[in-house]
Amino acid sequence: MVSRLLERLRKRGWPMTAQRRVIAEILAGEHVHLSADEIFRRAVARLPEISRATVYNTLKKLTELGELLEVSSDERAKRYDPNASDPHHHLICERCGLLRDVHPKGQGHLSLPSGERHGFDVTGVEIMFRGLCPSCVSGRGSAASPRPSAPRSSARLRSRK
Amino acid sequence: MVSRLLERLRKRGWPMTAQRRVIAEILAGEHVHLSADEIFRRAVARLPEISRATVYNTLKKLTELGELLEVSSDERAKRYDPNASDPHHHLICERCGLLRDVHPKGQGHLSLPSGERHGFDVTGVEIMFRGLCPSCVSGRGSAASPRPSAPRSSARLRSRK
DNA sequence: TTGAATGCAAAGTGTTTGCACGTGC
DNA sequence: GCACGTGCAAACACTTTGCATTCAA
Numbered sequence: 001m002v003s004r005l006l007e008r009l010r011k012r013g014w015p016m017t018a019q020r021r022v023i024a025e026i027l028a029g030e031h032v033h034l035s036a037d038e039i040f041r042r043a044v045a046r047l048p049e050i051s052r053a054t055v056y057n058t059l060k061k062l063t064e065l066g067e068l069l070e071v072s073s074d075e076r077a078k079r080y081d082p083n084a085s086d087p088h089h090h091l092i093c094e095r096c097g098l099l100r101d102v103h104p105k106g107q108g109h110l111s112l113p114s115g116e117r118h119g120f121d122v123t124g125v126e127i128m129f130r131g132l133c134p135s136c137v138s139g140r141g142s143a144a145s146p147r148p149s150a151p152r153s154s155a156r157l158r159s160r161k
Numbered sequence: 162m163v164s165r166l167l168e169r170l171r172k173r174g175w176p177m178t179a180q181r182r183v184i185a186e187i188l189a190g191e192h193v194h195l196s197a198d199e200i201f202r203r204a205v206a207r208l209p210e211i212s213r214a215t216v217y218n219t220l221k222k223l224t225e226l227g228e229l230l231e232v233s234s235d236e237r238a239k240r241y242d243p244n245a246s247d248p249h250h251h252l253i254c255e256r257c258g259l260l261r262d263v264h265p266k267g268q269g270h271l272s273l274p275s276g277e278r279h280g281f282d283v284t285g286v287e288i289m290f291r292g293l294c295p296s297c298v299s300g301r302g303s304a305a306s307p308r309p310s311a312p313r314s315s316a317r318l319r320s321r322k
Numbered sequence: 323t324t325g326a327a328t329g330c331a332a333a334g335t336g337t338t339t340g341c342a343c344g345t346g347c
Numbered sequence: 348g349c350a351c352g353t354g355c356a357a358a359c360a361c362t363t364t365g366c367a368t369t370c371a372a
């Protein structure tokens with residue numbers, strides 16, 4: 001399975017370099033939500049001369065081009081979602097930080113009643129479901145978690161009183 | 162209008178100090194979404210000896226106590242929402258960063274279909290509506306914006322293709 | 323050839339920590 | 348009195364920037 005991202009970029013005529021190709025390949029696939037630093041570390045493994053600045057520059061440009069989505073996880077670092085062409089939402093594990101894409105059917109048109117818009121021009125909506133992933137529910141701790149230790153304790157908001 | 166937060170803390174028997182009182186007073190009210198640093202700056206104006214560490218410590222403890230909600234805005238810094246006892250969602254201006262609470266009626270029970278839960282135990286949901294605030298829509302720029310300059314360009318996700 | 327991309331290192335933000343001192347209960 | 352809160356400064360984690368060099372088109 002080769003990166004669709006890479007193909008799209010090529011089609012757009014985006015100037016390609018070895019560094020950009022490596023980054024695009026790392027970002028291939030679904031449920032990929034890496035931080036800039038994780039992307040940097042993987043990129044170095046394939047292309048030792050690559051620098052952090054290039055990774056950050058590239059991620060910023062890809063985000064501006066609309067090829068990547070920035071997801072603010074519970075950690076300090078943003079994560080990057082290559083699945084930008086397909087509208088979806090996220091499900092995060094509050095213990096180990098595992099992030100998954102979700103496509104809730106039926107509420108694709110979730111919108112804010114005009115009486116609640118406070119005069120805003122509303123153009124989008126992001127939904128983050130919170131909970132515990134299967135590994136963390138079963139107490140087995142972070143079995144396959146992206147980060148070894150991550151005892152989160154962030155804001156929680158229930159949908160009913 | 163005096164801080165409900167302060168009263169709640171007193172009732173809980175939370176050890177009160179001059180620093181904590183100042184912070185609680187700064188966090189009084191609705192649609193208050195300040196960053197730690199903004200809270201620090203306001204606190205210094207009232208109590209010059211207060212330190213950043215105390216502000217961060219206090220905010221962390223209030224969050225753990227469930228009195229504050231951390232909201233990850235588009236800026237790097239988290240914002241703190243004192244309206245934790247009342248479930249609600251947020252509306253953010255992508256240009257100036259203005260953040261408002263919203264209480265969408267009718268979707269209070271928004272939940273993830275079990276087929277989409279990927280084995281997670283889902284305990285909460287956060288919704289962030291994105292758009293432009295009245296000032297930014299009308300081109301008048303950041304008329305009463307919390308931050309003088311803030312040309313955001315973050316992830317956008319439309320609810321329909 | 324040439325404007326854009328890169329590497330490097332330094333500077334910025336935002337947040338946390340270690341430790342000595344001070345204070346509410 | 349003593350556990351806990353505080354101030355200070357240094358450490359940290361993440362990201363951005365300035366500038367000389369290199370490279371894709």
